[in-house]
Amino acid sequence: MSYSLATLWYERQRYLPGVLAVGFSCLLIALQCGLLLGLFSITSIPIDESRADIWIGHPEVPSVDLGRPIPESWMSLLSQPEVETIEPFMEGFGYWVKPNGGMELVLIIGSRLGPGAIGPVRQLSAQHRMLLSEEMSVVVDEGEFSRLGITKIGDYAEVIGRRVRVVGTVRGLKSLAGPYLFCSVETGKALLRPPPDQVTFILGKCTNKADAQKVVDRLQAYPQKISAFTADGFSLRSRLHWLLKTKAGIALGLAAALGLLVGAVVTYQTLYAATAASLKEYAVLRALGIPRWRMALTVLAQSFWVGLFGICLAVPFILILASLGNDAGAKVLLPWWLWTGAISVTMTTALVSGLLALRSLRLVEPATLLR
Amino acid sequence: MYNDGNGVTPTLRAWGLTKTFGVGDVMTTALRDVSIELYPGQLSLLMGPSGSGKSTLLAALSGLLRPDSGRVLCLDHDIWSMSEKQREHFRLKHCGFIFQGYNLFPALTARQQLEMVLRWSGISGWREARQRTDAILDLLGLAKKANLRPNQLSGGEKQRVAIGRALIKEPSFCFADEPTAALDWKHGEQVIELLRAAAHDGGATILVVAHDSRLIPHVDRVFHLEDGVLVEGIERPLSLVAGDTAVAAEY
Ligand SMILES: Nc1ncnc2c1ncn2[C@@H]1O[C@H](COP(=O)(O)OP(=O)(O)OP(=O)(O)O)[C@@H](O)[C@H]1O
Ligand SMILES: [Mg+2]
Numbered sequence: 001m002s003y004s005l006a007t008l009w010y011e012r013q014r015y016l017p018g019v020l021a022v023g024f025s026c027l028l029i030a031l032q033c034g035l036l037l038g039l040f041s042i043t044s045i046p047i048d049e050s051r052a053d054i055w056i057g058h059p060e061v062p063s064v065d066l067g068r069p070i071p072e073s074w075m076s077l078l079s080q081p082e083v084e085t086i087e088p089f090m091e092g093f094g095y096w097v098k099p100n101g102g103m104e105l106v107l108i109i110g111s112r113l114g115p116g117a118i119g120p121v122r123q124l125s126a127q128h129r130m131l132l133s134e135e136m137s138v139v140v141d142e143g144e145f146s147r148l149g150i151t152k153i154g155d156y157a158e159v160i161g162r163r164v165r166v167v168g169t170v171r172g173l174k175s176l177a178g179p180y181l182f183c184s185v186e187t188g189k190a191l192l193r194p195p196p197d198q199v200t201f202i203l204g205k206c207t208n209k210a211d212a213q214k215v216v217d218r219l220q221a222y223p224q225k226i227s228a229f230t231a232d233g234f235s236l237r238s239r240l241h242w243l244l245k246t247k248a249g250i251a252l253g254l255a256a257a258l259g260l261l262v263g264a265v266v267t268y269q270t271l272y273a274a275t276a277a278s279l280k281e282y283a284v285l286r287a288l289g290i291p292r293w294r295m296a297l298t299v300l301a302q303s304f305w306v307g308l309f310g311i312c313l314a315v316p317f318i319l320i321l322a323s324l325g326n327d328a329g330a331k332v333l334l335p336w337w338l339w340t341g342a343i344s345v346t347m348t349t350a351l352v353s354g355l356l357a358l359r360s361l362r363l364v365e366p367a368t369l370l371r
Numbered sequence: 372m373y374n375d376g377n378g379v380t381p382t383l384r385a386w387g388l389t390k391t392f393g394v395g396d397v398m399t400t401a402l403r404d405v406s407i408e409l410y411p412g413q414l415s416l417l418m419g420p421s422g423s424g425k426s427t428l429l430a431a432l433s434g435l436l437r438p439d440s441g442r443v444l445c446l447d448h449d450i451w452s453m454s455e456k457q458r459e460h461f462r463l464k465h466c467g468f469i470f471q472g473y474n475l476f477p478a479l480t481a482r483q484q485l486e487m488v489l490r491w492s493g494i495s496g497w498r499e500a501r502q503r504t505d506a507i508l509d510l511l512g513l514a515k516k517a518n519l520r521p522n523q524l525s526g527g528e529k530q531r532v533a534i535g536r537a538l539i540k541e542p543s544f545c546f547a548d549e550p551t552a553a554l555d556w557k558h559g560e561q562v563i564e565l566l567r568a569a570a571h572d573g574g575a576t577i578l579v580v581a582h583d584s585r586l587i588p589h590v591d592r593v594f595h596l597e598d599g600v601l602v603e604g605i606e607r608p609l610s611l612v613a614g615d616t617a618v619a620a621e622y
Contacts, residue, residue, distance in 0.1 A: 003479060003487060010478035010520070280474045285491065287435060287470075288540070289463025294491045367436040369470040370426040370548050 004301035018270030022310025022350050025263030029256045030318045030342040036252050038331030042176045043242050044235040046109050049121035052203035053212040055234045059225040063238040065107055067091050069198035078204045082211035087112045088199035089119050090188025097158040098149025105178035110188020118205045123170040131167040132184050142169035144179035159191050264349045271357035275299055279363055287366035296358050303354025307347045381408040382576045388441035390427050401427040403599040414570040417580045419596035425580045426548055433466055433546045434458045463492050467537035469547035473529040475521040481532045482517040485539045507535050527558035538569050547579045563589045
């Protein structure tokens with residue numbers, strides 16, 4: 001190990017391309033996945049930012065923004081000992097007519113607003129909730145003004161033929177398909193006009209969050225065809241739906257694979273050339289009877305160090321670029337498992353390149369030293 | 372058993388060694404029915420014109436290149452009837468090599484080059500490897516150069532490191548192919564003296580290929596190879612000059 005490290009350091013010029021290639025692959029994978037995660041986490045904002053533990057929707061509801069009406073009476077299904085709060089929830093797409101003409105798709109999110117309400121996103125302040133209790137008022141993200149064609153709080157616009165008033169703004173809740181309009185359940189119903197006594201989701205909150213899964217399992221076993229999820233389960237389901245539906249996963253996979261391939265090829269070339277340059281030295285060791293696996297181990301150790309240095313080089317750049325991206329409004333999520341994944345995939349690539357470079361050791365032939 | 376008449380058994384015996392390269396018009400016969408016996412504690416010199424088969428003979432005797440026919444017995448092991456693995460193990464235990472050119476790892480210090488052999492061959496642990504390495508570097512006059520890399524060493528120093536690498540395992544055999552070719556006479560003499568010391572003091576069997584006839588007075592025996600045919604030289608060996616009567620009795 002120490003010999004390979006010494007070699008790597010002494011001949012760093014030679015190994016640099018490999019280190020850079022590995023670092024680049026790592027950077028590419030981490031940032032791409034982080035961007036995608038960030039992008040699709042927007043889909044599940046209404047779930048992730050609310051306090052509800054349990055979500056009930058129509059059968060096979062694929063995603064939180066694709067709910068269809070269900071009977072409000074299903075609320076009684078949630079009357080179970082573990083559940084302390086039960087609320088209706090409205091959600092659906094609508095058209096926003098800008099004051100100066102033009103239309104924009106919006107996502108209407110109507111929840112209860114009382115002090116103990118579980119439906120509203122936590123960004124809605126008590127002040128917001130008070131203002132929203134007046135019918136036909138909405139709160140939007142401050143970044144969506146231009147998209148919505150308005151300039152200030154207090155502006156009016158038309159949604160599906162009804163006049164609404166913007167009564168406040170929140171931050172950090174920009175959306176993917178269309179701006180979120182946060183409002184009360186009543187406003188939501190007035191805008192979305194579901195059949196009588198129907199809502200889009202029914203939410204529940206357990207006294208003890210850990211019971212949510214138990215309650216969900218029980219609900220799933222009911223004869224009624226309903227879909228019940230824990231908040232985490234539904235959040236993941238919503239993200240995955242959009243990830244798969246938009247084929248972004250495939251694009252990501254291809255780009256990442258390409259990055260890895262480039263990294264692998266350059267690393268392989270680097271290690272192969274480095275080993276080939278030492279063929280005579282290795283041949284002496286072979287003549288002295290030192291087994292081939294010792295040399296193989298050295299090449300593998302070199303690939304390990306190339307991988308490690310590449311990753312170490314990539315980490316600060318990933319952090320810097322991610323924060324630059326976040327500042328520029330692109331959400332980059334880097335959970336620990338993404339780091340683990342990106343690092344292990346990169347390291348595996350480096351080691352596989354090392355394994356392939358072992359081919360060069362076949363050229364080690366002590367008899368060639370005697371001429 | 373075979374011996375030199377003074378009760379010393381040869382450590383290496385070979386007979387009937389033949390080796391040809393290529394076929395048809397381009398066929399070269401490098402060795403023609405070569406037989407040789409080498410004794411422990413002796414430094415033997417193999418001379419001959421270029422292309423006469425010296426390197427080929429060295430390779431065949433040391434288990435690096437299989438001859439077309441003939442047998443080689445090293446310490447009573449028939450090395451060409453062993454498996455590749457066994458032969459490798461035999462070399463590990465008993466053989467040291469010095470090749471033309473220094474063949475040192477550019478990134479490693481003199482000490483690391485030697486230590487590596489001991490550690491990788493599993494002969495000794497870390498601590499012992501360090502002690503043996505420093506001892507041999509001292510012997511080679513390289514104590515002050517232990518932490519220098521090849522590009523900081525002179526040609527003679529590099530060759531001494533290469534010798535150290537060959538001898539550090541304290542092998543029974545040491546094969547050297549033109550170890551002095553790249554050195555001036557002063558350093559060449561130094562190298563051959565080091566090898567002679569390893570033979571005389573360490574009891575190793577050493578065979579050196581060289582062109583320079585000035586080396587003859589420094590060795591115990593001289594062989595000539597010409598067109599693949601080996602004959603023992605009649606030059607007066609150093610041992611006679613030095614008055615080593617035991618060996619001198621032979622002449
Ligand atoms: N691998 C090989 N393939 C074909 N011919 C070879 C090979 N190795 C050696 N020969 C031939 O065998 C003959 C003997 O070669 P060898 O290397 O033993 O000579 P040498 O005495 O060591 O010469 P030098 O003093 O120049 O090193 C030469 O004619 C050479 O061309
Ligand atoms: Mg030769």
